[in-house]
Amino acid sequence: MKHRYTFYWILWGLGELSGLGQWLLLRWALPVPEHELLLTFSLLPFVYLVPNILGNHLPLNVTRLLARIGGYWFIYGYYMTLLLLPAFAVWLVCLAQPFGLSLDWGHTVFSVYYGRASLLGLAALLAVGSWRARHPVMHRIEMETEKPIERAFSVAFASDIHLGAVLGHSFAAELRRDMMNLQPDLILFGGDIIDGDLGYVLRDKSFKGFAGLKAPWGVYAVFGNHDTYGMNLSKEQKRLKQ
Structure with missing residues (x-):
């Protein structure tokens, strides 16, 4: 547990550094004091930290709200940090003032258009990613084998479900319904069944969304690295078996 908290504190520190860089870029691009x-970019990493450190001590709705805001910030911050690299490279070039370029041009022209384009691009990325996360794509794959199987045998496989504050009980129930509609002979779950916070998943009763999931040859699952973040694989295994 100690190492898990250390991980989130490190992410918070990196987020604060990234927020400072974003402020240096976007203060020229946005009509905001x-x-x-600066206060907004300083608070967002903290919003991400709180539900991951104190989530089990807060009301469920509060944890869910903070975790969702923090989750979107994390994705935004990751890509925005990458986009800062070319911005700082341009600023370094402007310091040398080649071809008549100057820091004034970098602030009033480059930062304005580059900053706004970055925000619009990331907004579109988050919108598309959010929609796709809630609308899983089903692929049908047919394979032939020389093994002595008497008839066509179907396997339904789902992986990286990441149950948590963003995808919870209702998503698990929809997934169960979709898999049952396929009427497979066997059901398999790949790793990362939870996003990392087992306590939240249990409080949200997300696993109950799988109630009634069955197949003639059984339902099997393996754990992934995010399941280990829950710090109690035996408890997660017991709940899944139920």
Whole structure:
């Protein structure tokens, strides 16, 4: 547990550094007072930290809200940090003032258009990613084998479900319904059944969404690295068996 908390504290620190860099870029691109913008970029990493550190001590709805805001910030922050690299490279070039370029041009022209384009691109990425996360794509794959199987045998496989604050009980229930509609002979779950916080998943009763999931040859699952973040594989295994 100690190492898990250390991991989130490190992410918080990196998020604060990234937020400072974003502020240096976006304060020229957004019609927002500089102090308010800096405060926003300073608070967002903290919003991500709180539900991961204190989630089990907060009301479920509060944890869910903070975790969702923090989750979207994490994805945004990851890509925005990458987009800062070319921005800082341009600023370094402007310091040398080649071809008449200057920091003034970097602030009033480059930062404005690059910053706004980055935000619009990331907004589109988050919108598409959020929609796709809630609408799983089903692929049908047919394979032939020389093994002595008397008839066509169907396997339904789902992986990286990441149950948590974003995808919870209702998503698990929809997944169960979709898999049962396939009427497979065997059901398999790949790793990362939970996103990492087993306590939240149990409080949300997300696993109950799988109630009634069955197949003639059984339902089997393996754990992934995110399941180990829950710090109690035996408890997760017991709940899944139920």
